[in-house]
Amino acid sequence: MNFKRNILITGGAGFIGSHVVRLFVRKYPDYRIINLDKLTYAGNLANLEDIEQEPNYCFVKADICDFERIYALMQEYRIDGIIHLAAESHVDRSIKDPFTFARTNVMGTLSLLQAAKLYWESLPEKFEGKRFYHISTDEVYGALELTHPEGIEPPFTTTASSSEHHQAYGTDFFYEDTKYNPHSPYSAAKASSDHFVRAYHDTYGLPTIVTNCSNNYGPYQFPEKLIPLFINNIRHRKPLPVYGKGENVRDWLYVEDHARAIDLIFHEGKTAETYNIGGFNEWKNIDLIKVIIATVDRLLGNAEGASLDLITYVTDRAGHDLRYAIDSTKLQKELGWEPSLQFEEGIEKTVRWYLDNQPWMDRITSGEYEKYYEEMYKGR
8 A cells, every 4th residue: 555654653652652643543544654662661552452453554663772773664664754752751760760761762862863864865855745753841941930920829620711720830931942951860861852853953954843742641641650640549549649748830731632733743833943832731739639539539439538638748859840831822823733621621531531441550550561562572
């Protein structure tokens, strides 16, 4: 079958990646979507069981740091677009093992950039019609001050307007030209990879684009992350560990809205531009946790507030940034994107999904899925 485009999506078995793969496979039947994933602990092909038999989808198990393999795949599949999501992303893990984060996030990105450069330069049309899209994080910008503008009193209910949540904890935001100031090994590695992507455009003319996104939530997120971890812990009456006093503020975006933004930017974004993607939806961790508790307790039929006693305050994370807040105005004005879900609807959908998909959660928390993939790909 001849395809209109051949798109390589790295990290497509992960949380955000699986939503992007699913969207592209279903929306673009004339595109061949190649999902490349190393299937480390956070990669799970069960995230894509509903589309794995589609004729325009294929999976390749590979390490983005393996330059020779990546270059061969570029040639084999005639790749003309790369959406690069593969990354080590958990801050706590980066504090314990910074070398792995530097290897994957920096050297892996460099491997992809060089493979794309060499392959596309070898074609008659060179870089024409090509795109290297690198997904990054708001954490590269560092931290913002936590202030309370006059007349705005957090915490809010989930029905507060997006404008209220956007200015709930301060009037300063991360913009596309905000100076980088990473504070963790994870964010430092992502910042370095961002610089390499932009350098490849400036030096070689590679058609690159970078986006920096706020915290995502939704189905298929690995359960070491706050929202799925707490949903599962509430269900099993386990402690809910809260760093410090729970005062840290994050901007939350439903993962399918992020996938829609990636689709839009990949097709219509301007080469060499940066776009920030955020939910206009700031929450203190402790207030978010109380919303999760209330939602899970209600859906499980528990008494109101039954799980509040599970909150357990623990020693704060080293270098824990106080506040992140993305301003997505550029993306809204130039490309017309905006979040489709209010937080109340998004968190309801998310909690329901995890409660309805306990077998998926159990396979991960037991480690069963990792053993399955180890056996499947033994010797490959």
